[in-house]
Amino acid sequence: MATVRDVAEAAKVSVSTVSLAFNQPSRVAEATRLRILAVAGELQYRPHGIARDLRIRHTNTIAVLLHNLSGPFYSELIRGVEDEADRSGLTTIVSRATPNRPGGTIRLLHEGRVDGAIVLDPLISADSLRQYAGPRLPIVVLDRTISVASDYVIPVVADHEGGGYQAGRFLITLGYQHYALITGPADSTDSQLRQKGFFRALREANLQWQQVPVISGLFTEDGGAEATARLLDTGYRPDAIFAANDEMAIGAMQTLARYGLAVPDEVALIGFDDIRLARYVSPPLTTIHQPMYDLGRAAMQRLSDTMQGKLGLPPVVLSTHLVIRGSTAASPTKAGEVPYAGS
Amino acid sequence: MATVRDVAEAAKVSVSTVSLAFNQPSRVAEATRLRILAVAGELQYRPHGIARDLRIRHTNTIAVLLHNLSGPFYSELIRGVEDEADRSGLTTIVSRATPNRPGGTIRLLHEGRVDGAIVLDPLISADSLRQYAGPRLPIVVLDRTISVASDYVIPVVADHEGGGYQAGRFLITLGYQHYALITGPADSTDSQLRQKGFFRALREANLQWQQVPVISGLFTEDGGAEATARLLDTGYRPDAIFAANDEMAIGAMQTLARYGLAVPDEVALIGFDDIRLARYVSPPLTTIHQPMYDLGRAAMQRLSDTMQGKLGLPPVVLSTHLVIRGSTAASPTKAGEVPYAGS
DNA sequence: CCGCAAGGTCGAAACGTTTCGATAGGAGTA
DNA sequence: TACTCCTATCGAAACGTTTCGACCTTGCGG
Numbered sequence: 001m002a003t004v005r006d007v008a009e010a011a012k013v014s015v016s017t018v019s020l021a022f023n024q025p026s027r028v029a030e031a032t033r034l035r036i037l038a039v040a041g042e043l044q045y046r047p048h049g050i051a052r053d054l055r056i057r058h059t060n061t062i063a064v065l066l067h068n069l070s071g072p073f074y075s076e077l078i079r080g081v082e083d084e085a086d087r088s089g090l091t092t093i094v095s096r097a098t099p100n101r102p103g104g105t106i107r108l109l110h111e112g113r114v115d116g117a118i119v120l121d122p123l124i125s126a127d128s129l130r131q132y133a134g135p136r137l138p139i140v141v142l143d144r145t146i147s148v149a150s151d152y153v154i155p156v157v158a159d160h161e162g163g164g165y166q167a168g169r170f171l172i173t174l175g176y177q178h179y180a181l182i183t184g185p186a187d188s189t190d191s192q193l194r195q196k197g198f199f200r201a202l203r204e205a206n207l208q209w210q211q212v213p214v215i216s217g218l219f220t221e222d223g224g225a226e227a228t229a230r231l232l233d234t235g236y237r238p239d240a241i242f243a244a245n246d247e248m249a250i251g252a253m254q255t256l257a258r259y260g261l262a263v264p265d266e267v268a269l270i271g272f273d274d275i276r277l278a279r280y281v282s283p284p285l286t287t288i289h290q291p292m293y294d295l296g297r298a299a300m301q302r303l304s305d306t307m308q309g310k311l312g313l314p315p316v317v318l319s320t321h322l323v324i325r326g327s328t329a330a331s332p333t334k335a336g337e338v339p340y341a342g343s
Numbered sequence: 344m345a346t347v348r349d350v351a352e353a354a355k356v357s358v359s360t361v362s363l364a365f366n367q368p369s370r371v372a373e374a375t376r377l378r379i380l381a382v383a384g385e386l387q388y389r390p391h392g393i394a395r396d397l398r399i400r401h402t403n404t405i406a407v408l409l410h411n412l413s414g415p416f417y418s419e420l421i422r423g424v425e426d427e428a429d430r431s432g433l434t435t436i437v438s439r440a441t442p443n444r445p446g447g448t449i450r451l452l453h454e455g456r457v458d459g460a461i462v463l464d465p466l467i468s469a470d471s472l473r474q475y476a477g478p479r480l481p482i483v484v485l486d487r488t489i490s491v492a493s494d495y496v497i498p499v500v501a502d503h504e505g506g507g508y509q510a511g512r513f514l515i516t517l518g519y520q521h522y523a524l525i526t527g528p529a530d531s532t533d534s535q536l537r538q539k540g541f542f543r544a545l546r547e548a549n550l551q552w553q554q555v556p557v558i559s560g561l562f563t564e565d566g567g568a569e570a571t572a573r574l575l576d577t578g579y580r581p582d583a584i585f586a587a588n589d590e591m592a593i594g595a596m597q598t599l600a601r602y603g604l605a606v607p608d609e610v611a612l613i614g615f616d617d618i619r620l621a622r623y624v625s626p627p628l629t630t631i632h633q634p635m636y637d638l639g640r641a642a643m644q645r646l647s648d649t650m651q652g653k654l655g656l657p658p659v660v661l662s663t664h665l666v667i668r669g670s671t672a673a674s675p676t677k678a679g680e681v682p683y684a685g686s
Numbered sequence: 687c688c689g690c691a692a693g694g695t696c697g698a699a700a701c702g703t704t705t706c707g708a709t710a711g712g713a714g715t716a
Numbered sequence: 717t718a719c720t721c722c723t724a725t726c727g728a729a730a731c732g733t734t735t736c737g738a739c740c741t742t743g744c745g746g
Contacts, residue, residue, distance in 0.1 A: 001455070001479065003702060014726045019704055029724060049454030050402070051702030054393045054731050069418040069437070078412055082439060091450050094412070094437040096425060107434050111392030112344070112732095136344065250623075280593075282625045346732060357696045362734055372694060394732030397701050455702095688746090696739075701732105709726075716719080 002043040011039040022047070058136075062090050062303060063114040065097035065105060067121040073275050073292060074120075077142075080296020081118060088304045090115075097121040109137065116303045118142065118296075122188060129153050138306040140299045144189045145315070154306060156299045156316040160193035161200075163288040163320035167242050167270050168201025170286075170322055174329065176240035176268060179212045182227045182252060183244045184219040191219075191244045194272055194288075198242050213238075217248050224251025232259050239267060240328075246271035246278045246287055253281060253327070264329040274323055283326030291318050345386040354382040365390065401479075405433050405646060406457040408440035408448060410464040416618050416635060417463075420485075423639020424461060431647045433458075440464040452480065459646045461485065461639075465531060472496050481649040483642045487532045488658070497649060499642045499659040503536035504543075506631040506663035510585050510613050511544025513629075513665055517672065519583035519611055522555045525570045525595060526587045527562040534562070534587045537615055537631075541585050556581075560591050567594025575602050582610060583671070589614035589621045589630055596624060596670070607672040617666055626669030634661050 008015045013032060021028045021036040028036075039045075053059045064081055066074055078094060085092045097119065098104045105124070108114055109132045119129065120142040133139045133152040141148055145155040171179065181198065184191030195214065202209035213236055217227030224243055228251065231238075243249035249271030253263060261267050263283055271278060274289035298316045305313060351358045356375060364371045364379040371379075382388075396402045407424055409417055421437060428435045440462065441447045448467070451457055452475045462472065463485040476482040476495040484491050488498040514522065524541065527534030538557065545552035556579055560570030567586055571594065574581075586592035592614030596606060604610050606626055614621060617632035641659045648656060 004704095005702080015703085016705075016727075017725060020725085023704075027724080032724080046453050046455075048397075048702050049450060049456045050393055050397045051731090052454075052704075054391075054397050054701090054733090055703045055705085057731065059393070063436075069412060069421055075412045078439065082441075091447065092438065093406075093451075095435065096421065098425075104434065107392060108436075110389050111395075112389075113392050277620060277623055280620055280623050347734095348732080358733085359697075359735075360695060363695085366734075370694080375694080391732050394701090395734075397703090397731090398733045398735085400701065689744100690746105691744090692742090694739100694741085697737095699736085700734090704730085706729085707727095709724105711722100711724090713722080714720085716717100 001048070002040075002045040004045070004047065006043055007036065007040050007045050010043065011036045058115050059113060060090050061114045062092055062116040062118065062300075063108050064092060064094045065108075065117055065119045065121055065124070066094065067097060067123060069094070069096060073273065076292035077120070077296040080293040080298075081300045082296075084297045084300035084304070088300075090304070097124055112136075116140075116307055118299045118303060122185075138303055140303045140306075142295060142299060147189075149315070151311050152306065154302050154313075154315075156295060156302055157318070158290045158295060159317050159319045160190050161197040163272060163290070164194035164197025164199075164242075165201045166197075166320065166322045167194075167272070167288055168198040168205075170324075171240045171242070171268065171270065171328070172201060172205045172207070174240075174268070177207075178237070178239045179207075180231055180236065180238035180241045181212055181214040181244070182224055182231070182241060182248050183214055183216045184248070186216055188219070188244075191216075194242075194244050217251070219245055219247060221247045221251040221254075224248025225255045226251070228252040228255035229258075232256075232261075237261075237267075241267060241269050243269065243271050246273045246275045246285060249285055249287070249327075250277060250281055253285075264327050268329055269327040271327075278323075278325070286325045286328040287323050288320045289323045290320055294318050344391070345383075345388040346391065347388070349386055350379065350383050350388050353386060354379045401458050402456060403433050404457045405435055405459040405461065405643075406451050407435060407437045408451075408460055408462045408464055408467070409437060410440060410466060412437070412439060416616060419635035420463070420639040423636040423641075424643045425639075427640045427643035427647070431643075433647070440467055455479075459483075459650055461642045461646060465528075481646060483646045483649075485638060485642060490532075492658070494654050495649065497645050497656075497658075499638060499645055500661070501633045501638060502660050502662045503533050504540035506615060506633070507537035507540025507542075507585075508544045509540075509663065509665045510537075510615065510631055511541040511548075513667075514583045514585070514611065514613060514671070515544060515548045515550070517583075517611070520550075521580070521582045522550075522552075523574055523579065523581035523584045524555055524557040524587070525567055525574070525584060525591050526557055526559045527591070529559055531562070531587075534559075537585075537587050560594070562588055562590060564590045564594040564597075567591025568598045569594070571595040571598035572601075575599075575604075580604075580610075584610060584612050586612065586614050589616045589618045589628060592628055592630070592670075593620060593624055596628075607670050611672055612670040614670075621666075621668070629668045629671040630666050631663045632666045633663055637661055 004015055004018050008018045018036055021033045082092050116138050118140045122143055126148045129139055129148055138152045140154045140156050142156055145157050149155055183195050199209045215227040215231045217223035243252050249269055256263055256267055263269050271285050271287040274287045278285040278287050347358055347361050351361045361379055364376045425435050459481050461483045465486055469491045472482055472491055481495045483497045483499055485499055488500050492498055526538050542552045558570040558574045560566035586595050592612055599606055599610055606612050614628050614630040617630045621628040621630050638661055
């Protein structure tokens with residue numbers, strides 16, 4: 001691999017002139033510049049990124065750390081990040097954030113290989129985030145809010161609470177009466193907020209939100225299926241279920257089918273996220289759409305701003321919206337039916 | 344950020360001793376080593392990865408370049424790569440391979456930021472691959488085969504031809520007679536091979552494979568829908584369609600529904616890839632499963648071997664298998680029906 | 687008591703850039 | 717002619733490591 005020194009010798013100039021020719025073209029005479037460029041082309045010279053990064057003390061690279069890479073859910077997010085990163089000339093690399101693998105997160109964040117990070121992984125603790133983060137490595141966090149904020153740990157979130165509220169309102173206007181909630185793991189802030197919003201809607205409508213059963217599952221399809229089974233095994237028969245994410249809603253759908261309960265005729269179902277699958281299950285899933293692309297863009301913007309020293313910007317909260325599909329009935333159950341079957 | 348020099352001073356030893364303490368512990372006296380470690384902990388010292396990489400002349404990082412990141416399809420692949428990379432102590436970073444973006448591929452591959460790459464992106468030309476690749480940057484290619492091979496451009500593929508054959512055999516044993524093919528873009532080797540295998544099955548069964556209509560689409564859901572419409576608009580009514588990937592098969596499913604053709608009763612449908620969605624559409628899609636996880640592992644293995652100087656290994660071809668779901672009938676259409684409707 | 691090997695430590699060079707300050711030459715001005 | 721001021725170029729230092737060869741102790745055997 002040709003180095004700047006090779007080019008310098010071949011072009012009969014000093015190393016610094018070659019570097020200048022590339023980085024500050026105006027400072028070297030036209031003739032010499034052309035000669036250098038020609039020689040460089042000849043030798044297939046490419047500046048060595050690592051050496052450059054060492055010298056200039058930053059990498060122009062930012063990392064996106066994800067819990068897993070499945071789903072267009074994340075794909076959209078990354079597209080947003082990239083589109084925005086391009087505008088600042090930053091390179092985006094994606095990595096699965098596996099806390100304890102030697103080759104993973106640590107190497108990227110802690111060895112100065114990136115100038116910033118966007119993290120979406122509940123498994124990385126707030127503590128380690130705070131420890132990693134600093135003026136030379138701001139971190140945008142996409143899945144939690146209050147607990148982590150500081151000058152260099154910046155939350156960007158969707159309005160989970162508002163989304164939960166939208167779900168609640170919608171079911172209420174449809175006239176459902178007997179609700180059930182399938183939430184995520186207890187430590188998921190997102191899940192808590194969605195639940196909170198949902199209950200707020202119920203409360204505002206003077207419904208007995210305290211008596212609505214809340215079952216928690218794993219945020220996965222199987223988790224949702226299992227949680228729903230636990231719910232139904234109590235004998236309770238809700239006429240509408242709000243699942244804290246689409247994966248669980250889809251799991252719920254399977255369990256409902258297994259129990260012979262028709263969706264949406266006997267039980268309405270609403271999810272959260274609007275993953276691609278939601279459109280394809282039958283019936284298609286009514287859900288709350290999260291603006292993943294916009295979240296990605298906003299995250300990258302905040303990161304970029306912070307990297308340029310703009311501190312103390314107001315937190316970003318993007319709104320969600322309701323997507324009505326077939327898993328909720330246009331004509332709701334009549335009010336007043338008996339919620340408990342004779343199980 | 345503390346440097347090795349800071350640690351050295353604080354521990355009253357030379358810089359080299361500190362480095363030794365970390366990298367060749369046996370070469371420094373136990374007492375000093377402990378002292379150094381203590382001081383390093385105190386100062387929160389982390390070696391600077393970039394400086395290290397520059398000195399040792401490699402990065403222990405490999406890049407996975409993907410056309411896009413959607414789908415558990417790629418997620419599985421990456422999991423395979425990572426599991427294998429861990430065993431060699433390599434860090435994996437993923438990037439969308441967007442040929443002409445300044446911050447993308449070029450920076451990663453051409454500026455010496457990675458020691459190897461795994462590429463799955465039909466848009467990167469064989470030429471640029473050959474140009475990038477070399478002893479210091481072997482590249483494993485996952486989506487093409489003959490055209491690119493060299494010592495440092497190594498193909499790892501699924502047996503697309505065999506998969507196409509499996510699809511063909513299966514439809515034949517079910518007794519279908521009037522086939523149609525929805526292929527991907529003309530320049531996709533994968534698609535060609537799948538078609539070739541499919542036709543081989545037909546030929547072996549003495550069926551008129553030359554007369555089977557072949558429509559090409561975009562490898563996307565919409566592409567499949569559109570291609571299917573073009574097919575049906577000719578008036579031809581196949582009783583079985585082989586789509587060269589699942590996305591297109593799902594698109595086809597939609598068009599078939601629009602034309603009032605029931606799947607699988609009036610038209611059987613088989614796809615390729617076994618993406619997650621395949622299980623959820625209705626009817627669930629019969630398809631050819633590609634072993635993405637294994638492909639990822641195999642790719643990483645080959646890469647690692649090549650990086651260690653093992654050249655000329657035999658090409659890797661992993662086999663596919665048939666996954667039977669609802670889009671093909673258990674009881675096939677009777678032979679001899681009229682394939683052309685009165686359109 | 688001397689010489690030598692082994693163990694422990696160190697200084698310096700190297701990796702390939704960028705950039706600061708200096709220098710040389712030439713043009714313009716007085 | 718002598719001075720200043722540009723412009724084009726250069727040399728050297730710096731970024732933070734790793735590693736090679738050298739050096740200095742010690743302890744031991746002869």
